[in-house]
Amino acid sequence: MFLSRSDYSDLSGGDTRAHRELSDEAFLGQLLIFEKHLATAAATVGVIDGAQLTAAHDAIEDFDLDVAVISRASASGANPAIPIAKALKAEAADPAGIHPGATSQDAIDTALVLCLKAAGVPLQELLGAVQNLLVQLCRQHRDTPMIGRTLGQQATPTTFGAVAAGWLEGVAGPAAELRQALADLPVQYGGATGTLAATYPHGLAIHDELAGLLDLAATPIVWHTNRYPLIRVATALAAVAGGVRKIAGDIVWLSASEISELREAAPGGSSAMPHKANPAAAVACDGYARRAPALAATMLDAMDSRHQRGVGSWHAEWPTIRELAATTASAVTRLHASLDGITVNTSAMARNLGQAATSSQSAGHAGELVDAVLDTWKEN
Structure with missing residues (x-):
């Protein structure tokens, strides 16, 4: 179901196809897409194994995307990626495949x-x-x-x-x-201060693989x-x-x-x-x-x-x-x-x-x- 950013503003504009992709629900949903493909990229270059990849994907697919809950949980860290990653790690049978090096x-x-x-x-x-x-x-x-x-x-x-x-x-x-x-x-994908240190020496390989999986450009490398x-x-x-x-x-x-x-x-x-x-x-x-x-x-x-x-x-x-x-x-x-x-x-x-x-x-x-x-x- 489309959760509009603003019922009046969006619906009175007419065509809401673009707006569907810009709502809070869509934005938070794309965070899960990032985590899913990051796990795949990490497995592809050998940073995590197959079992850890499966555990990550299972946790992501089973995650209950509740916009209100995530929004409230975001207050302490000032961004929604923190509570999402924390919740996914708590749910995964093996948390190694969640948010690796990111x-x-x-x-x-x-x-x-x-x-x-x-x-x-x-x-x-x-x-x-x-x-x-x-x-x-x-x-x-x-x-x-x-x-x-x-x-x-x-x-x-x-x-x-x-x-x-x-x-x-x-x-x-x-x-x-x-x-x-x-x-x-x-x-x-740069890691804590953009050095990719957490996944060295595989950081750049993960970066490039992730770009390909998401059909995004690979440069600039860290922005x-x-x-x-x-x-x-x-x-x-x-x-x-x-x-x-x-x-x-x-x-x-x-x-x-x-x-x-x-x-x-x-x-x-x-x-x-x-x-x-x-x-x-x-x-x-x-x-x-x-x-x-x-x-x-x-x-x-x-x-x-x-x-x-x-x-x-x-x-x-x-x-x-x-x-x-x-x-x-x-x-x-x-x-x-x-x-x-x-x-x-x-x-x-x-x-x-x-x-x-x-x-x-x-x-x-x-x-x-x-x-x-x-x-x-x-x-x-």
């Missing part, structure tokens, strides 16, 4: 990485769907003239296809950065206080949120009653004004995306990891980056809902263009820009 940060960082990669799959699907809708608008309205607007004022003509092409570029770049940042996420792998994901998520928020803002403005150039397929109503057709999905997109910059800023602030273990900075990352991924996923989902089936009022565009005291010649060159953007998008 420190709590190894388990938690790897669990975070696994959560992000799992959430990234549906998020990237949603981003692909948004880009496909934008491509359709580019092609359909390549030559649909409309007035361009700069600094809130009517400027020179453009086409709606060119506007959509700008939207596409603003999303495609961050989406590609996010895809690469997620693909490059590494395993964490206990090098937070760049998570920073890459955080900044890419914030950039994605910014890209979709820009589109949502334009949709809201172009849906205004006195402009009426766009209309969502299923506009929202009003509790007090029944005549309204609010661009509700775009408004919700803006609301979700608006939270991303501050969350990304917290991740940047947490780069201050002192000596060989962050003091509070590391702890701040666990909810922050999951919340950043969740709010970005909701923003993308709501933008998709806004764009899917959106009505482009070409008559209103022509009317508003006709009211502008400017030449319409510049709109004729916009189609070439649309073609260039679509060619670039295909290459990527």
